[in-house]
Amino acid sequence: MWDYSEKVQEHFFNPKNAGAVKDANATGEVGSISCGDALRLTLKVNPETEVIEESGFQTFGCGSAIASSSVLTEIIKGMTLDEALKVTNQDIAAHLDGLPPEKMHCSVMGREALQAAIANYRGEEWSDDHEEGALVCKCFAIDAVMIEEMVWANKLRTVEDVTNFTKAGGGCAACHEDIEAILEKVLAEKGEKFDPDAASIEVVSEKKEKKPLTNLQRIKRIEEVLDSLRPQLMADGGDVELVEVIGNTAYVNMTGACNGCQMSAMTIAGIQQRLMEVLGEFIKVVPASEMSKLVTIGA
Amino acid sequence: MRDIYLDNNATTKVDPSVVDVMLPYFTEQFGNPSSIHRFADGVAKGIKKARGQIQELLGCEHDSEIIFTSCGTESDSTAILSAIKAQPNKKEIITTMVEHPAVLNLCEYLEKEGYTIHRLPVDKAGRLNLEAYKAMLSDKVAIVSVMWANNETGTLFPVVDMAEMANAAGVMFHTDAVQAVGKIPMNLKDTKIDMLSLSGHKLHAPKGIGVLYLKRGTRYRPLLRGGHQERGRRAGTENTASIVGLGKACELALHYMEHENTHVKAMRDRLERGIVEQIPHCFITGDLNNRLPNTSDIAFEYIEGESILMLLNKAGIAASSGSACTSGSLEPSHVMRAMGIPYTAAHGTIRFSFSRYNTMTDVDHVLKVMPDIVAALRNLSPYWDGDRPVADPEQAFAPTYS
Incomplete structure (x- = not known):
């Protein structure tokens, strides 16, 4: 049986709304x-204030799907629509004291039902902005679609590359065979052949980097790296924006779910690591909020 | 109320008398059966006795046809890999779409290695088409591997006939019989079955012990090479205590064979009747007239299996489900999909599997709580309205894929 938190069990056994x-x-x-989870969310929105006065759910699904639906209806009651749109799947999972990695999609389904309901209220068409694949890496909850996208976008060649870009495969090693199968498939689509002995792409790019970068080149490369990382951040409901580059320091704004997330320091460290690997030089990544201090001191 | 265990196809409780015969082999007769001293004196004899007890249950001709392994999966892997190693020019394997992952995933792996895998489909009741099977048999086929009984529905496959057909075509035949051994009588010496897998923990022996039956004269290659154990057919120091335990468990299974097919079957039948009478929109899956006596797989429409299991668990009842969520995969059970059970029912399948330790009181308790559990979940379901499904369910609720 899954290791469900007390909160999940509470909401499952005594669902609200x-x-x-x-x-x-x-x-x-x-x-x-087909996956076995589906949810209908109904809201009563006050047309004057756009406040969600009542919310109810009907769910076909497992324990965590029902618990995610139940907790969602509690979270959004009393919120305005604009406030409700800011609710992320992490918020839902956090209110349940966490979900097993295989079950995080239940919280994503909650957030999407909410967005779909609000779009419906506003007479807009809601379309799903991400595709979810089979869970490949259970240690870091990375699915097949994410890995495929990263392999395509970054021309990855080896399991090590995939681990460097997505973390998938960096834990227990159980998914290495599956990752190789994905590499094989994507490379075949590109007309290439998967080579188990290929050098990881880092080595190749380092060889190319001989001359020091000009500032313009540096900014362009940084933008490229951030673009390649963006799908990962967006999957978690966040984003990153490059604000300024001064020397070897890149100032960034973490937005969406990344903003204020406990993990944002780790995310920034990860971005910095990635930049250094690709650019082949020391890069410091600093939140843009720190920049104003610098400027003030400078002035 | 004591907890009710109805998940015996997953694993069983070790019979106390099995534990009793095992204990001396941990602390007294703990010697290596290959050794020549008094700590090992009785060990080889104990193994010999167990071999005889298993021979009796399987009805095989020689006790040397019994090879001890670590589990059913190892027996399956050994059988299939042995067949293809021993016949390197045969590059095809026949199996079914509803095999256990122990066979299916190995075949999928061999497919990547260049083997052609024929997967026999099943009909709505989980039955095979023997004409289609016959057409697949050829001198290119290294081995046929077909389960004796399906673990989810209990449906029995005509493996004795299928082995005859394979034999006539000169093809080796293996059956994964982990669910069938001990529940239905068998007499392997009168069949053309070349290899059979069994697993101790499905018949009240401990986990970690299995058997590969290898008919004398069958071409064979070991999976594990090393010492001379099992005549070099499966190297590795014998799991002596568990082997002795498995022997005892097989003796008991033979003793209870009639009980299994009368008393245990009666409990299963009463549970099914009660559920189908009380609960609307549910149906039994599999081949109803040709099943294991202990297994019942029931699809509860418009609700999801993991939720049912959680509520059953709260009521002290242990069962299992073919829903995607219980395994963390994105698809419901491959067995349900192969039978063409619609998603709205496949996710709501619950398997109740009995053993000789269950009682009619257990059945009554399940029948008491089950209607309320199903009703509570249907109350939450977008496919349900009041006391019935919404009109035209697939149309009434058609969520955006996410």
């Missing part, structure tokens, strides 16, 4: 019946 809201004026239906 089960059933459809009477006179609902917003409905969101998301999920996939």
Whole structure:
């Protein structure tokens, strides 16, 4: 059995706001019946204030799907629509004291149902902005679609590359065979052949870097690296923006879920590591909020 | 109320008398059976006795046809890999779409290595088409591997006939019989089955012990090479205590064979009748007239299996489910998909598997709580309205894929 938190069990055994809201004026239906999880969220929104006055859920799904739906209806009650749009799947998981990696998609489904319901209220068409694949790396909760995208975008060649870019495969090693299968598939689509003895791409790019970079080259390269990391951040509900580059220091803004996330320091360290690997020189990544201090001191 | 265990196809409780015969082999007769001293004196004899007890249950001709392994999976791997190593020019394997992952995943791996895998489909009741099977048999096929009984539905495959057909075509035949051994009578010496896998923990012996039956005269290559144990057919120091335990468990299984097919079957049948009578929109999966006596797999429509299991668990009842969520995969059980069970039912399948330790009181308790559990979850379901499914469920609720 899954290691569900007390909170998950509480919401599963005594779900809140089960059933459809009477006179609902917003409905969101998301999920996939083939995967076994689907959710209809109904809201009663006050047309004057845009405050969510009532919310209800109907869920076909497992324990964590029902718990995620239940806790979501509690979180958003009393919020304005704009506030509700800021609710991320991490918020849902956090309110449940965490979910097993295989079950994080239940929280994603909650967030998407909410977005779909709000779009429905506003007369907009909601479309799903991410595709979810089979979970490959259980240690770091990385799915097949993410790995495929990273292999495509960054011309990855080896399991080591995939681990460097996505963390997948960096833990127990159980998924190395699956990662190789993905590499084989994507490389075949590109007309290349997977070579188990290939050098990882780092080595290749280092060989190319001989002349020191000009500032313009540096900024361009930094932008490229940030672009390659963006899908990963966005999958977690966050984003990164390059604000300024002064010498070897890059100032960035962490936005969305990354902003204020306990993990943001680690994320910044990860970005810095990646930049140094690709650019082949020392780069310091600093939150843009630190920049104002510098400027003030300088002035 | 004591906890009710209805997950015996997953694993079973070790019979106390099995534990009793095992204990001396941990602390007194702990010697290596290959050694020549008094700590090992009785060990070889104990293993010999166990071999005889297993021979009796399987109905095989020689006790040397029994090779001890560590589990059913090892027996399956040994059988299939042995067949392809011994016949390097045969590059095809026949199996079914509903095999256990122990066979299916190995075949998938061999497919990547260049083997052609024929996977026999099943019909809505989980039955094979023997004509299609016959057409696949040829001198290019290294081995047929077909389970004796399906672990999810309990459906029995006609492996005795299929082995005859394979034999007539000159093809080796293996059956994964981990669910069938001890539940239905068998007499391997009268069949053309070349290899058979069994697993101790499915019949009240401990986990970590299995057997590969290898009919005398069958071409063979070991999986594990090393010492001379099992005549060099499976190297590695014998798991003596568990071998002795498995022997005892097989003796007991033979003793209880009739009980299994009368009393245990009666409990299963009463549970099924009660559930189908009380709960609307549920159905039994598999081949109802040709099943293991202890297994019942019931699809509860419009709700999901893991949720059902969590509520059953709270009521003190242990069962299992073919839903995707219980395994963390993205698809419901391959067995349900192969039978063409719709998603809205496949995710809600619950398997109740009995043993001789269950009682009619257990059945009554399940029948008491099950209707409320199903009703509670249907109350939450977008496919359900009041006391029935919404009209045209697939249309009424068609979520955006995410």
